[in-house]
Amino acid sequence: MEKKQRKLPDSCGLGPALAVIGGKWKALLLWQIHQAQPCRFGELKRLQPEISEKMLIQHLREMEADGIIHREVFHQVPPRVEYSVTPEGAELDLALAPLAEWGKKHQERTEKAKAGAARAARTAAEGVTLG
Amino acid sequence: MEKKQRKLPDSCGLGPALAVIGGKWKALLLWQIHQAQPCRFGELKRLQPEISEKMLIQHLREMEADGIIHREVFHQVPPRVEYSVTPEGAELDLALAPLAEWGKKHQERTEKAKAGAARAARTAAEGVTLG
DNA sequence: TAGGTACCTTACTTTTTTGTCTGTACTTGC
DNA sequence: GCAAGTACAGACAAAAAAGTAAGGTACCTA
Numbered sequence: 001m002e003k004k005q006r007k008l009p010d011s012c013g014l015g016p017a018l019a020v021i022g023g024k025w026k027a028l029l030l031w032q033i034h035q036a037q038p039c040r041f042g043e044l045k046r047l048q049p050e051i052s053e054k055m056l057i058q059h060l061r062e063m064e065a066d067g068i069i070h071r072e073v074f075h076q077v078p079p080r081v082e083y084s085v086t087p088e089g090a091e092l093d094l095a096l097a098p099l100a101e102w103g104k105k106h107q108e109r110t111e112k113a114k115a116g117a118a119r120a121a122r123t124a125a126e127g128v129t130l131g
Numbered sequence: 132m133e134k135k136q137r138k139l140p141d142s143c144g145l146g147p148a149l150a151v152i153g154g155k156w157k158a159l160l161l162w163q164i165h166q167a168q169p170c171r172f173g174e175l176k177r178l179q180p181e182i183s184e185k186m187l188i189q190h191l192r193e194m195e196a197d198g199i200i201h202r203e204v205f206h207q208v209p210p211r212v213e214y215s216v217t218p219e220g221a222e223l224d225l226a227l228a229p230l231a232e233w234g235k236k237h238q239e240r241t242e243k244a245k246a247g248a249a250r251a252a253r254t255a256a257e258g259v260t261l262g
Numbered sequence: 263t264a265g266g267t268a269c270c271t272t273a274c275t276t277t278t279t280t281g282t283c284t285g286t287a288c289t290t291g292c
Numbered sequence: 293g294c295a296a297g298t299a300c301a302g303a304c305a306a307a308a309a310a311g312t313a314a315g316g317t318a319c320c321t322a
Contacts, residue, residue: 014230016238017230022149027146041299054301067240077288077289078288079287079288081299081300088240097229098229101144102144102226103146105222106147154309171268185270210318212270
């Protein structure tokens with residue numbers, strides 16, 4: 001398994017936390033599993049068609065190893081595997097909420113700033129044509 | 132400037148937040164600047180000798196562009212540059228606190244689990260030698 | 263004139279992460 | 293027999309992030 005992960009400096013607990021949730025799709029997956037619990041592999045795939053099967057499995061396995069999700073195999077044909085969040089995963093989801101809040105605010109500010117810059121540029125252009 | 136950043140999926144605000152704080156040293160830097168505000172370049176370098184100058188500058192510049200830190204240049208000889216966190220950066224630091232908490236707990240759990248496994252392995256080995 | 267300090271910049275290499283594609287085992291349906 | 297569906301595994305390649313090493317400015321001291 002590809003698991004050599006860049007080691008993050010410890011910054012008072014943030015290192016380990018970011019190591020767990022830092023993957024490109026992990027936060028999204030945790031959130032979706034938390035919503036639609038329990039959740040089958042194919043379901044996740046359908047919910048997020050952008051993510052490749054390989055990354056989906058890789059991330060799910062790492063999250064399982066980190067103890068934030070639980071994987072249950074039903075020995076049926078066709079196979080059936082269900083994912084759910086562990087209590088630890090639920091706590092993480094909770095701890096992530098303020099960060100998500102901040103992210104939303106930051107995004108809004110950024111967009112507003114961009115819009116403002118565009119408006120300023122237009123105004124300047126008008127000024128030039130009128131001057 | 133190297134800034135093409137892997138695009139993170141949006142997961143309800145977490146995407147933008149992780150884009151801002153996801154760099155290897157960024158959380159640490161934000162935290163340190165917040166502690167020792169205002170903070171000179173050389174100071175940060177001394178506080179964290181592991182990080183290369185290039186990464187230090189690169190991260191500082193990106194954080195400045197994201198509006199979470201402020202950079203002030205004093206035109207002196209030798210040059211003097213001071214970094215401080217913006218209100219937005221301070222909010223981010225706050226939003227990061229629960230995650231850091233979780234990280235610490237997670238780390239403890241992981242270590243305990245590892246210790247437990249080692250103990251179990253020893254016990255099993257004894258069992259074998261004694262049996 | 264060489265060496266030192268502070269704050270970078272640039273070119274280049276390595277490491278890590280992500281993506282693409284192909285293949286597996288098994289069964290149902292046509 | 294062949295396709296389709298489920299839940300993966302593995303080789304390989306591309307992209308992104310991080311690191312290394314060298315240089316550059318501007319002034320000051322020995």
